[in-house]
Amino acid sequence: MNAHFQLNGFVKSNEVCSLHKTQKILAGGNLICPMCANEFLAAEKSKQQAETNKAVFEKHIAGAMLPDRHAYSAFSNYQTRTQGQANTLNQCANYAQRISEKQCSNFIMVGSTGTGKTHLACATAKNLLKKGLKARYITSEEIAQRIMNAWDRDSKDQSEEAVIYEFAQYDLLIIDEYGLHDREKRTELVHKVLTKRYDSKKPTMLISNFTLKKLKDDLGDRLWSRFQHDGLTVVECNWNDARVINQ
Incomplete structure (x- = not known):
């Protein structure tokens, strides 16, 4: 015993x-x-x-509102057939790393449709979400509509100011399809969000089918200057439409 x-x-x-x-x-x-x-x-x-x-992570990924089509989009499965694609992939990965290190800088991707801009944007968001940061994907049209919807509500926390404030809280806001909305008033509302994020020292990723020159003109001198203030990475996606190639 x-x-x-x-x-x-x-x-x-x-x-x-x-x-x-x-x-x-x-x-x-x-x-x-x-x-x-x-x-x-x-x-x-x-x-x-x-x-x-x-x-x-699952809560944050749901809050990021990534498109269903890009549920599995990642840096690892982005296909690079050209040097430009490889460079853009590296730029996005480096940008995600800078944001995770609390560096406040902005990112612009311009180019025609089907060049993988949204894929890389969603991959950037996922990279940050896995590190505990909050990212949000939204189109410029949806931003404008969210703000305009607040005009018809009586609740104080659903005011225009409250909606804009909400968009200023994310560690990274990805605004896709910039310019694919009605002009004038809606553009002004999107610019209010961009300005609020600048004032809050929060980074923004802006994606557009515009040329870089047209995007600069659309943002205007003041907002373009602010967008560059804390650092700006610009990538022009000028390769062929991958959606057509793969058909």
Whole structure:
């Protein structure tokens, strides 16, 4: 039979753990190794933390409102057939890294349809979401509509100012399809969001089918200057439409 004795408040046995070579203690009628017990508790804590992190990530990914078509878009599955595509991929990956390091700078991708701009934007968002940051994808038309919808509501927290403030809170706001909306008033509303993010020192990724010159003209001198203030990366996607190529 195993001998038992009291030591430091625990009933210890002369039975030794074959793994850790330490004496087992009597707990709940069972002999256990303290080191095995600690490793089990650490593993359980790690498992619980992983489950918590997963839940937070899933909540953030849902809040990011990424298009269903890009549910699996990532840096790793973006196809680079040209040097321009490879450069754009690297620029986006580097930008995600800078944002994760709390650097406030903006990013512009311009070019024709089917060049993978939205794919890379969503990949950038996912990269940040996995690091616990909050990113949001939205089109410029949707931004304008959200603000205009607030005009018809009586609730104070749904005012125009509240909607604009909401868009200023994300660690990264991705505005896609800039320019594909009715002009004048809607453009002014999108510019209000861009200005608020500038004032809040929050980075923005702006995507458009405009040429770079047309985008500059549309933003105007003042907003274009602000967009460059904390650093700006500009990528022109001038390769062929991949959607047509793959058909």
